[in-house]
Amino acid sequence: MAANVLDTVMLFGDSITQGSWDLNGIGARLSFVYARKLDVLNRGLSGYNTEWAIPVFEQLLQVFAKKEEQPYVPAVRLLTIWFGANDSVLPSERQHVPLAQFIANLKHLITMVKSPSSEYYSPKTRILLISPPPVNTYQRSAELVSRDPPRNCDREFGFTKLYAEAVVKTAQEEGAAVVDVWTVLWEAAGKDERALSAYLLDGLHLNAKGYELAYNAINESIEQSYPEIHHQNLQYAIPRHDELDPSNIRESVRARRLV
Amino acid sequence: MAANVLDTVMLFGDSITQGSWDLNGIGARLSFVYARKLDVLNRGLSGYNTEWAIPVFEQLLQVFAKKEEQPYVPAVRLLTIWFGANDSVLPSERQHVPLAQFIANLKHLITMVKSPSSEYYSPKTRILLISPPPVNTYQRSAELVSRDPPRNCDREFGFTKLYAEAVVKTAQEEGAAVVDVWTVLWEAAGKDERALSAYLLDGLHLNAKGYELAYNAINESIEQSYPEIHHQNLQYAIPRHDELDPSNIRESVRARRLV
Numbered sequence: 001m002a003a004n005v006l007d008t009v010m011l012f013g014d015s016i017t018q019g020s021w022d023l024n025g026i027g028a029r030l031s032f033v034y035a036r037k038l039d040v041l042n043r044g045l046s047g048y049n050t051e052w053a054i055p056v057f058e059q060l061l062q063v064f065a066k067k068e069e070q071p072y073v074p075a076v077r078l079l080t081i082w083f084g085a086n087d088s089v090l091p092s093e094r095q096h097v098p099l100a101q102f103i104a105n106l107k108h109l110i111t112m113v114k115s116p117s118s119e120y121y122s123p124k125t126r127i128l129l130i131s132p133p134p135v136n137t138y139q140r141s142a143e144l145v146s147r148d149p150p151r152n153c154d155r156e157f158g159f160t161k162l163y164a165e166a167v168v169k170t171a172q173e174e175g176a177a178v179v180d181v182w183t184v185l186w187e188a189a190g191k192d193e194r195a196l197s198a199y200l201l202d203g204l205h206l207n208a209k210g211y212e213l214a215y216n217a218i219n220e221s222i223e224q225s226y227p228e229i230h231h232q233n234l235q236y237a238i239p240r241h242d243e244l245d246p247s248n249i250r251e252s253v254r255a256r257r258l259v
Numbered sequence: 260m261a262a263n264v265l266d267t268v269m270l271f272g273d274s275i276t277q278g279s280w281d282l283n284g285i286g287a288r289l290s291f292v293y294a295r296k297l298d299v300l301n302r303g304l305s306g307y308n309t310e311w312a313i314p315v316f317e318q319l320l321q322v323f324a325k326k327e328e329q330p331y332v333p334a335v336r337l338l339t340i341w342f343g344a345n346d347s348v349l350p351s352e353r354q355h356v357p358l359a360q361f362i363a364n365l366k367h368l369i370t371m372v373k374s375p376s377s378e379y380y381s382p383k384t385r386i387l388l389i390s391p392p393p394v395n396t397y398q399r400s401a402e403l404v405s406r407d408p409p410r411n412c413d414r415e416f417g418f419t420k421l422y423a424e425a426v427v428k429t430a431q432e433e434g435a436a437v438v439d440v441w442t443v444l445w446e447a448a449g450k451d452e453r454a455l456s457a458y459l460l461d462g463l464h465l466n467a468k469g470y471e472l473a474y475n476a477i478n479e480s481i482e483q484s485y486p487e488i489h490h491q492n493l494q495y496a497i498p499r500h501d502e503l504d505p506s507n508i509r510e511s512v513r514a515r516r517l518v
Contacts, residue, residue: 004324004332005264005300021280021291028287032280035301041264042294047500055512062496065263072331073263094505237321241306246353253314 005074006237009040012053012063013082016133016205018044025211026218033219037234038077049087049097050105057109058120064112066119076125077229078222081109082181084132085204088163089154103166110174126226128218129171131164131182133206134189136196140203155204157193177225179217188213264333265496268299271312271322272341275392275464277303284470285477292478296493297336308346308356309364316368317379323371325378335384336488337481340368341440343391344463347422348413362425369433385485387477388430390423390441392465393448395455399462414463416452436484438476447472 011017011027020027021042031040043063045053057063065073083106087097097105110127112120134157141153164182171178185206189195197203199210206214223230238253245252270276270286279286280301290299302322304312316322324332342365346356356364369386371379394414403410423441430437444465448454456462458469465473482489497512504511 004269004321004335005267006321008264010263018294019291021287021294022283024281024283024287027290028280028283031286031290031301032278035277035280035303039298039300041298042290044294045497045500052500052503052508052512055509056497059509059512060497062263062265076263095500238304238315238319241304241311241354244311249311250314250318253311253318 006037006039007075007077009034009038009078009080010043010063010076011040011080011082012043012057013080013130014044014048014053014086015046016044016085017080017082018042018046019205020044020211023206023208023211025206025208026215029211029215030218033231034234036236036238037231038229039074047086047095048083049095050083050102050109051087051097053083054105054108057112064120064122067121070122076122078126078128078226079113080128080130080218081106082130082132084160084163084167088132088160090156090159093154099162099166102163103170106167106170107174110170110176114174114176126229127176128221128225129167129176129178130214130218131167131178131180132160133181133200133204133210133214134164134186134193134196135160136193136200136203138194138203139197139200143202177221179214179221181214181217184213184217185210265296265298266334266336268293268297268337268339269302269322269335270299270339270341271302271316272339272389273303273307273312273345274305275303275344276339276341277301277305278464279303279470282465282467282470284465284467285474288470288474289477292490293493295495295497296490297488298333306345306354307342308354309342309361309368310346310356312342313364313367316371323379323381326380329381335381337385337387337485338372339387339389339477340365341389341391343419343422343426347391347419349415349418352413358421358425361422362429365426365429366433369429369435373433373435385488386435387480387484388426388435388437389473389477390426390437390439391419392459392463392469392473393423393441393445393452393455394419395452395459395462397453397462398456398459402461436480438473438480440473440476443472443476444469 086095087102089095112118113122113125135155137157144151168178168180185199201207293299345354346361348354371377372381372384394416396416400412427437427439444458460466
């Protein structure tokens with residue numbers, strides 16, 4: 001493990017991840033609860049689909065280290081993979097990834113980390129897949145029509161649903177934990193597409209209330225699937241102030257290594 | 260620079276730093292604006308004073324690396340030092356640090372990073388000192404009296420003011436940037452101690468509005484003092500999605516190293 005960085009929680013995804021330190025989103029909330037325990041890193045890539053994210057994961061050191069580099073860098077204890085919102089744009093759009101390819105890409109990402117024969121094999125890393133939120137096409141259309149020049153809606157409600165279902169199924173098949181944000185928001189909205197505006201900023205991205213529901217589901221999933229890295233089960237890496245012995249600070253300030 | 264972590268902004272301080280990923284505080288806000296540019300790390304230590312923080316800084320790898328380790332770990336591009344809220348408790352309290360010692364400790368922290376003869380010398384690191392917020396002793400007393408057993412107020416308004424003034428003066432003497440949060444909040448409250456409750460949770464810690472004012476002042480100070488690391492002047496480490504060439508993703512996904 002590298003000096004000056006704790007082991008990490010790495011949030012890998014699209015704009016819904018990148019923007020999640022705003023609006024008290026999942027990035028801000030996970031950073032808060034993991035303070036002094038794990039460093040929470042933002043690897044959200046606005047506009048990216050899985051097809052473009054994989055080369056980033058494989059080629060760029062900022063995301064995931066190869067096996068031989070891992071002893072020298074902070075361990076990724078939890079990796080969240082939250083894609084699908086862009087992959088599921090309509091086939092006419094630049095970001096579109098066909099459903100079968102999306103599923104293959106998710107499996108590839110999981111296999112890279114989980115397979116002992118992979119260059120990126122990391123047995124310490126727990127994986128949590130997250131499904132894309134449902135689209136409110138009424139809200140999304142209104143937003144796109146207001147642009148200059150106006151644009152037609154680039155997503156369909158049922159199309160994103162297929163990608164969300166694929167995330168859940170793929171996680172189950174691959175033995176990874178999954179948080180089905182699609183269903184969480186859909187049920188919160190009483191299965192009424194227009195009512196999703198209570199949880200979405202613009203028909204696509206989460207608002208503060210949407211992030212709150214997503215965080216609650218993620219927190220619960222970590223507690224159930226990976227209790228050993230739930231924030232409540234990790235100690236501070238640096239002692240609490242009331243554990244220090246003021247007569248011998250240098251001795252009592254010791255790092256407690258996280259195992 | 261270590262794989263999988265970007266260069267960093269390190270927020271070193273007490274509970275006002277540790278808690279700043281909540282309430283849309285400075286941690287959450289800096290993380291949001293530096294997304295894909297620098298990783299923002301929480302090195303807030305609730306309850307700590309400078310006397311206890313220095314051994315953490317010197318002894319524990321989680322905070323700052325020695326010169327010989329620095330090539331192998333993420334560079335700290337910006338280090339914020341925000342202490343004084345605990346150092347300035349009344350002399351009867353366990354956390355108290357005499358004013359002269361507090362000033363010496365701040366100078367020691369700065370010198371460790373800035374002096375070419377220091378083991379921790381890091382010419383890449385810009386330092387930003389932040390003064391402790393003013394105390395609302397009415398609010399703080401009410402909070403402490405409500406505890407079981409009830410406690411007397413542990414801070415005095417004028418006492419914290421001396422420590423805040425010392426932060427500003429020390430930064431100026433040492434050539435570090437400084438954000439005078441004490442004065443920002445005091446002026447926002449119309450120089451009325453009771454009116455500080457608009458910016459403080461409990462007479463001591465910032466609320467969302469207090470963090471907003473602190474963030475605005477910090478953002479402005481970085482822009483003026485260290486424009487080369489202001490978030491608006493840094494490029495994404497990973498290209499924007501509309502810069503990718505879909506016909507040649509692997510070539511166009513290249514890390515742009517931050518210099």
